[in-house]
Amino acid sequence: MEITPEIKEKLEKINAKYAALGQDMGSYLDGLLYADTVKYWDYIAIDTLLSLQKPRTSFPDEVIFIVYHQITELYFKLALREFEQVSEKEDLTAEFLVERTTRINRYFEALTKSFEIMVQGMEKEQFLKFRMSLLPASGFQSAQYRLIEIASTDFINLVHKDVRSNFKGTEPIKEMYQNIYWKEGATELDSGKKTLTLEQFEERYSDEFISFGEKHINTNLWQCYKSLPQVDQERDDVIIALKQNDVNVNINWPLVHYKSAVRYLHRAPDDIAATGGTNWQKYLPPRFQKRIFYPELWSEEEVNNWGKTWVEEVLGKQS
Template sequence: MSDMDYGDYLHLDEVLAAQHPLSPHHDEMLFIVQHQTTELWLRLMLHELDAAITAVAEDRLPAAFKMTARVSRIMEQLVHAWDVLATMTPPEYSAIRPFLGQSSGFQSWQYRVLEFRLGNKKAAMLRPHEHNPDRLAPVEAAFVAPSLYDEALRLLARRGLSVPADHVERDWTQPYQASEQVEQAWLEVYRAPEKHWDLYQLGEELTDLEDAFRLWRFRHVTTVERIIGFKSGTGGTNGVGYLRSMLDVVLFPELWRLRTAL
């Protein structure tokens, strides 16, 4: 241990040896490093989100606030990371694209776990990972488990707020359905923040998180459109069209709708 240095601790030899461009083009290194660093940030986001979900389930909200705030800040980092990739021009990307094969960010198992942890459940999203049981396992685990928002609503119910029974116990693999009764429960919190201070703060932490995620998604769309236009994605999606459809996904709908009623 006493002989361990900075490079040893961070395993930098392995990390810095993990970039293997397949093309002769200068710009492929940018493409590789961009996506590898995104996966590292995803690794940290999942570490924080898993712990935050557990903390909410155990009514340890101060810890959950710290973790969700950290995830929001990571998403801000990733928003600005698109600025770096946007320096790649269409001809530069077109030169390396034939070397990418069918690889696509759509196949990122960590990103899919993130979506599931945040409540965007779609069974079809398991398919890109079916060929690799080791990658499929954590995706399936997130798919069948309560999301962060599910646990938040269960907490509201434990605190005596009127959350429908089918939002407290349900098939967690099904897409979340917004509820007028859930909105009324959150409105009770927001109309008396002093009485429900930690739940009020939870609502705002969740709103911050979705706000940051929306910005990340939007920056993704605009960067892809800037670089490839409306070409199909390498993984078989329709590229910008698919990414734009994701902008309409609302993760915590009642927290956004209640603002009209306040």
């Protein structure tokens, strides 16, 4: 084989790279000589991936339920990487913020579109049976979903809307966390007590949520936006990306998710108690939660009508 000037130049660069690390290039060339080639199945860890579905019953549709939750968690992981990139960016620009926020939007749009897999794709009879063997677990306990909320907005916007006006937003995160909106979704209808689902979730994750909140006081997506020069804050593409994000995360995904709860759990006049007796009908619809990450970007009327568009339609069809 001829050692062409190009190959020689590459070798010199590789040598310089290892020399800078105090390493001997020859040993690394030996490594290259013996190293196996990369195979798709190893790189993507296919065997591990396909071994991660562990149904608790033998109903075939339970695997659909597990896989779709896993798909969702992977998209959440991708979204969180984008939040981190924005919050850690030195000299953040409007372009960078728009591009990263648009990626997050794409992930949520993919999830919203594919949610039909949950809404239509399982037999209700099977669902109602295998769901009982999963209690008290619930998607409510998705920590990544909560981290996305905390990474998006000032913590005050996650305080339950009925008590939010008692806070200034400058209180310690720990204090605001006591009044986080999601507690309402895991409260027993009859007794008003915390469900086991919530108790276990808090025991496992509260410390992490509080420290994540503290870390993002000045670097959540809203604060990153506010750190841009005024002229960039007023740019259409920036405002549209953030508003779309609010709609995707706080209206469209919650509504399509709610549709699945209605399909499987709604049975007039009583709802099916497959969730440990929570008040999900009053809690899940976005028009009740009014969770809004960027309220300053919306008009008063838009805030008042938050999530009202197709929720009645969803209920009407299923009851």
